[in-house]
Amino acid sequence: MRRVGHGQTRDATTVEAVGNRLRSLAVGAGVASAATSFGYMFPELQQDEANVLKPERATVEALRTLGAAMTDVPEVEPVGGAKGPGDSATPAIYTYFGQFLDHDITFDETSAGMPSLASLDLAPLSSLSGLRNSRTLRLDLDSVYEGSAPRDDADPRKMKIGPVERLNSSNPPLARPPGKSDANDLPRQGRSEDPSTDRAALIGDPRNDENLIVSQLHLAFLKAHNSLVDEIGGDFDAVRSEMRRRYQRIVLTDFLAKICDPAVLSDVMTNGPRHWRIESGSDVFMPVEFAAAAYRFGHSMIRTLYDYNLNFSPTDLGTLFTFTALSGQLGENIGLPPQQTDTLPENWVIEWERFVHAPDGGGTPQMAREIDARLTDFTFKLQNTFGDLEGANDPDPNVVHVAPRLAVRNLLRGYLMRLPTGQAVANQLGEPVLSGEALVAALPPVEALRAAARPFVDRTPLWFYVLAEAGDPNGAKGKHLGRVGSRLVAEVLWNLVRHSEDSVLADGASSHVERYTLSELIALAARRDNAVSGSIIPWPVIRVGHRNHPVRTLQHLLRAGGHGITVDGVFGPATEAAVTAFQTSKGLSVDGIVGPQTWAALIITVRQGSTGDAVRGVQEEFQFRNQSGDPSNGLQVDGIFGPQTESAVRGFQQALSLAVPSMAVDGIVGPVTWRALVSGMLAG
Numbered sequence: 047m048r049r050v051g052h053g054q055t056r057d058a059t060t061v062e063a064v065g066n067r068l069r070s071l072a073v074g075a076g077v078a079s080a081a082t083s084f085g086y087m088f089p090e091l092q093q094d095e096a097n098v099l100k101p102e103r104a105t106v107e108a109l110r111t112l113g114a115a116m117t118d119v120p121e122v123e124p125v126g127g128a129k130g131p132g133d134s135a136t137p138a139i140y141t142y143f144g145q146f147l148d149h150d151i152t153f154d155e156t157s158a159g160m161p162s163l164a165s166l167d168l169a170p171l172s173s174l175s176g177l178r179n180s181r182t183l184r185l186d187l188d189s190v191y192e193g194s195a196p197r198d199d200a201d202p203r204k205m206k207i208g209p210v211e212r213l214n215s216s217n218p219p220l221a222r223p224p225g226k227s228d229a230n231d232l233p234r235q236g237r238s239e240d241p242s243t244d245r246a247a248l249i250g251d252p253r254n255d256e257n258l259i260v261s262q263l264h265l266a267f268l269k270a271h272n273s274l275v276d277e278i279g280g281d282f283d284a285v286r287s288e289m290r291r292r293y294q295r296i297v298l299t300d301f302l303a304k305i306c307d308p309a310v311l312s313d314v315m316t317n318g319p320r321h322w323r324i325e326s327g328s329d330v331f332m333p334v335e336f337a338a339a340a341y342r343f344g345h346s347m348i349r350t351l352y353d354y355n356l357n358f359s360p361t362d363l364g365t366l367f368t369f370t371a372l373s374g375q376l377g378e379n380i381g382l383p384p385q386q387t388d389t390l391p392e393n394w395v396i397e398w399e400r401f402v403h404a405p406d407g408g409g410t411p412q413m414a415r416e417i418d419a420r421l422t423d424f425t426f427k428l429q430n431t432f433g434d435l436e437g438a439n440d441p442d443p444n445v446v447h448v449a450p451r452l453a454v455r456n457l458l459r460g461y462l463m464r465l466p467t468g469q470a471v472a473n474q475l476g477e478p479v480l481s482g483e484a485l486v487a488a489l490p491p492v493e494a495l496r497a498a499a500r501p502f503v504d505r506t507p508l509w510f511y512v513l514a515e516a517g518d519p520n521g522a523k524g525k526h527l528g529r530v531g532s533r534l535v536a537e538v539l540w541n542l543v544r545h546s547e548d549s550v551l552a553d554g555a556s557s558h559v560e561r562y563t564l565s566e567l568i569a570l571a572a573r574r575d576n577a578v579s580g581s582i583i584p585w586p587v588i589r590v591g592h593r594n595h596p597v598r599t600l601q602h603l604l605r606a607g608g609h610g611i612t613v614d615g616v617f618g619p620a621t622e623a624a625v626t627a628f629q630t631s632k633g634l635s636v637d638g639i640v641g642p643q644t645w646a647a648l649i650i651t652v653r654q655g656s657t658g659d660a661v662r663g664v665q666e667e668f669q670f671r672n673q674s675g676d677p678s679n680g681l682q683v684d685g686i687f688g689p690q691t692e693s694a695v696r697g698f699q700q701a702l703s704l705a706v707p708s709m710a711v712d713g714i715v716g717p718v719t720w721r722a723l724v725s726g727m728l729a730g
């Protein structure tokens with residue numbers, strides 16, 4: 047089969063195809079006007095020429111030099127989670143969550159305009175009205191649910207998941223990572239001679255099949271949705287609403303906490319945005335200060351080498367582009383087996399524990415790069431559809447100086463959009479301003495970089511300013527964004543969440559948003575794998591705010607441990623206090639969160655003849671699995687472990703033993719059966 051016309055990065059053909067697809071998806075989804083607009087967050091800054099870069103050829107040349115000087119030090123191989131020089135303390139998954147979020151809200155279709163961007167006579171736009179954003183400005187997971195995203199044939203409340211291609215080997219590099227089921231690829235179309243449909247992922251935003259990490263993250267959202275159907279029941283709309291809320295909670299309470307200055311974030315979450323607040327959903331637009339500058343901070347977090355899974359550690363990001371259909375025909379024709387594959391080969395399923403901690407904080411994932419004015423090697427060698435350096439074959443020799451270098455493109459894109467300088471924005475926000483020697487001192491001590499930055503130290507391109515501020519050794523030290531970058535990113539995302547469907551900020555207040563983490567979402571997604579791949583699902587991690595299964599069971603177990611609380615299914619302050627007291631009494635770490643250690647200490651082995659609250663907990667689990675809607679059809683929650691309870695337990699163990707051969711069928715509820723029950727196995 048010929049190599050299809052998809053782009054490894056966004057060449058003009060790809061962008062046009064993707065843009066057309068997005069437009070048709072948006073129309074298909076009932077969005078009246080697919081394109082949303084770009085605009086300036088601070089239009090007043092446009093009035094004064096001193097607030098923008100000088101519009102002259104010398105600026106263009108100096109921006110090219112600056113971008114080319116932003117190369118990072120070579121990375122250390124990320125084996126076993128070891129932290130190398132230049133690595134941050136933020137697990138690598140957050141880079142790709144950032145990209146996933148970017149794809150949910152921004153897509154500038156003109157970003158393929160390479161010949162004009164590469165021209166030395168590039169001139170700033172006099173207006174942004176010609177730019178179109180092909181995404182809805184809501185954090186509503188339309189990239190997951192809309193357009194061609196199919197539902198599961200057997201259960202339309204669930205999303206369809208694609209099968210991996212089996213290689214039938216247990217030896218690296220062809221082995222399937224342990225504990226993974228067949229269902230571990232995006233759903234795809236079949237083979238086709240038409241490059242725009244050949245094995246294309248059936249998802250709401252085709253860009254999420256651009257590199258294998260973001261593609262597997264998209265898959266995790268599909269799997270988490272399906273687990274949630276099993277966990278909370280309800281129809282498709284109810285589960286989608288809950289997924290959207292969890293996604294927004296991850297953005298506000300986990301992602302922003304990792305990438306923003308804590309004081310700035312706390313202010314935004316407590317008092318709301320101070321500088322950019324949109325009151326009506328119809329007035330929302332995509333600020334270019336965010337899309338073309340501040341939110342591109344994520345480019346500095348990209349690694350070139352990834353500890354991917356047991357087969358490929360490390361592998362380079364270029365290869366991870368190859369194993370998607372949008373960028374590389376799922377790895378065909380690169381000399382690795384299999385040579386023919388209709389879906390993702392099973393040896394390329396990701397092992398998330400290498401990218402993110404477990405919900406209880408365990409594990410040693412590899413880290414993203416620090417946020418500073420350096421980008422990793424890979425981003426200076428962007429390739430086109432055919433594996434050549436972007437622009438290498440372009441008759442205009444300027445193009446190859448710009449197209450393969452992400453840093454150069456970002457700087458020129460900002461110039462083209464007439465972005466205000468970092469200093470102008472810092473002044474506008476009332477934040478300390480970095481300029482002159484202080485700006486130079488904030489940069490990594492690399493002479494070529496500092497020299498290239500000198501023409502811009504008092505009028506600094508906004509994207510570069512945000513990175514310099516983040517890397518400042520007297521400030522954020524590369525750990526997170528500085529105050530200006532944090533303000534821009536947190537305030538824009540706050541507004542977009544506020545005006546989203548199913549918004550957790552619908553009432554405009556942030557203080558009540560409960561924490562939810564990406565680790566928890568990944569664990570939720572993994573439940574489906576565990577349920578079919580022969581292992582018992584890990585203990586769930588629940589904390590204050592949780593209202594669903596297995597809170598009632600937890601409350602019975604707390605009562606069994608002598609903590610007299612009401613069984614109401616709501617993990618409120620009283621339950622949290624009881625958990626804290628229980629943890630103290632057992633010498634556990636006291637955090638009020640119920641994770642593996644606390645569950646293991648709470649459970650009590652029960653069998654026929656046992657009585658009391660722990661037995662009620664078991665019976666509650668069978669009520670949870672009673673799908674009839676009539677509690678009288680399920681086990682009575684009477685605290686007496688009689689023949690009916692034993693028969694229910696044996697039936698559960700029997701059913702589970704089909705998937706988990708080591709499961710004993712003995713009618714006794716010990717640690718393994720307890721874990722299978724409270725983790726929700728066989729509940730769907």
Ligand code: HEM
Nearest residue numbers: 055141144145148152153154157337341342344345455459
């Ligand atoms: C493998 C990782 C990534 C690659 C190869 C990549 C590459 C690109 C490229 C080529 C562009 C267009 C540049 C231009 O000509 O203007 C772009 C745009 C952009 N990127 Fe990335 N990117 C990656 C990850 C990220 C991450 C992690 C973030 C943020 C956390 C991010 C945020 C953005 C934003 C906001 C835009 C502008 C989008 C638009 O409005 O169309 N990217 N990226």
